[in-house]
Amino acid sequence: MQRLKDSGETAEPAPDYKCQKCRDTGYYEFEKDGYTYMRECECGKIQRERIKSKLAFASIPKEFEGQTVDNFRTDCYSTVEGRELAEMAKTIAKRYVELFDEIQETNAKGLYFHSGVKGSGKTRLAVSIANDLISLKGIPAKFSTTIQILDQIKNTWGERARGRDEINQARTEESLIRDIVSVPVLIVDDIGVEQPKDWINERFYNILNGRMIEKRITIFTSNYRIEELQLDDRIVSRIDKMALPIEFPAESVRAAISRKENDDLMDRLLGI
Numbered sequence: 541m542q543r544l545k546d547s548g549e550t551a552e553p554a555p556d557y558k559c560q561k562c563r564d565t566g567y568y569e570f571e572k573d574g575y576t577y578m579r580e581c582e583c584g585k586i587q588r589e590r591i592k593s594k595l596a597f598a599s600i601p602k603e604f605e606g607q608t609v610d611n612f613r614t615d616c617y618s619t620v621e622g623r624e625l626a627e628m629a630k631t632i633a634k635r636y637v638e639l640f641d642e643i644q645e646t647n648a649k650g651l652y653f654h655s656g657v658k659g660s661g662k663t664r665l666a667v668s669i670a671n672d673l674i675s676l677k678g679i680p681a682k683f684s685t686t687i688q689i690l691d692q693i694k695n696t697w698g699e700r701a702r703g704r705d706e707i708n709q710a711r712t713e714e715s716l717i718r719d720i721v722s723v724p725v726l727i728v729d730d731i732g733v734e735q736p737k738d739w740i741n742e743r744f745y746n747i748l749n750g751r752m753i754e755k756r757i758t759i760f761t762s763n764y765r766i767e768e769l770q771l772d773d774r775i776v777s778r779i780d781k782m783a784l785p786i787e788f789p790a791e792s793v794r795a796a797i798s799r800k801e802n803d804d805l806m807d808r809l810l811g812i
């Protein structure tokens with residue numbers, strides 16, 4: 541072990557850098573007026589790292605990593621109407637990413653993807669917008685299901701159960717809500733699945749009202765139309781103001797993919 545270590549220390553370091561200029565550190569030194577400065581290297585290493593850390597922050601489910609608006613398929617819907625709605629949703633998503641800065645500046649309207657049928661691609665497209673905003677524009681976006689948001693809130697209450705004083709507990713929940721309010725782009729996945737309860741209404745109200753006031757963009761997915769949501773009227777009216785409703789096809793890509801997987805497996809098992 542010791543010998544290996546010694547020999548490792550005396551070996552020449554391999555000058556095998558992808559970028560000779562910054563030696564893969566992302567920065568290089570330059571001299572001006574007798575001073576030495578550091579400058580970000582043009583090879584883009586730092587920029588790539590920024591995007592990587594924004595993607596980690598986004599907590600996008602593994603299933604959707606690397607999915608973009610461009611590779612959202614519209615040929616996997618079986619009806620003409622389904623394909624048309626999917627085409628329309630895809631075009632809107634693409635334009636939305638392109639015009640993002642302008643939309644943010646004007647009324648900061650988000651999108652509301654809905655369909656009565658589960659598995660129609662709503663989460664897939666919402667997440668793709670987040671991925672594109674991060675990768676193409678460096679805009680911080682975050683993905684969260686409503687259930688995750690509520691669980692995170694409930695977890696802050698655990699502090700009280702563990703014997704912390706109430707003021708401390710209140711600050712913890714408050715700071716969580718402040719963080720959720722301040723994310724520039726938030727995907728709120730599956731709104732409408734939660735049981736309508738007073739405490740839930742109150743938290744959603746705080747989050748969405750905060751985001752509306754601060755002109756933060758929110759993209760929702762839901763199995764309900766906005767007017768069908770069983771939440772407080774003041775929440776529903778805010779969602780109505782904050783997001784443009786986009787209808788998704790009433791068919792399940794999930795079911796179609798699953799049927800195809802079953803057929804393929806069956807063929808393999810039967811040796812066809």
Ligand SMILES: Nc1ncnc2c1ncn2[C@@H]1O[C@H](COP(=O)(O)OP(=O)(O)OP(=O)(O)O)[C@@H](O)[C@H]1O
Pocket residue numbers: 603611612613614616657658659660661662663664665730761762763793794797
């Ligand atoms: N247009 C598409 N192109 C490729 N894959 C798709 C497409 N739409 C959906 N999928 C895939 O089908 C599955 C279901 O899609 P997704 O989770 O987006 O549906 P959903 O509408 O959000 O469903 P739910 O209402 O249950 O939340 C996912 O695995 C997703 O990757």
Ligand SMILES: [Mg+2]
Pocket residue numbers: 662663664729730761
């Ligand atoms: Mg979904």
Ligand SMILES: [Zn+2]
Pocket residue numbers: 559560561562563564565566567581582583584585
């Ligand atoms: Zn470099």
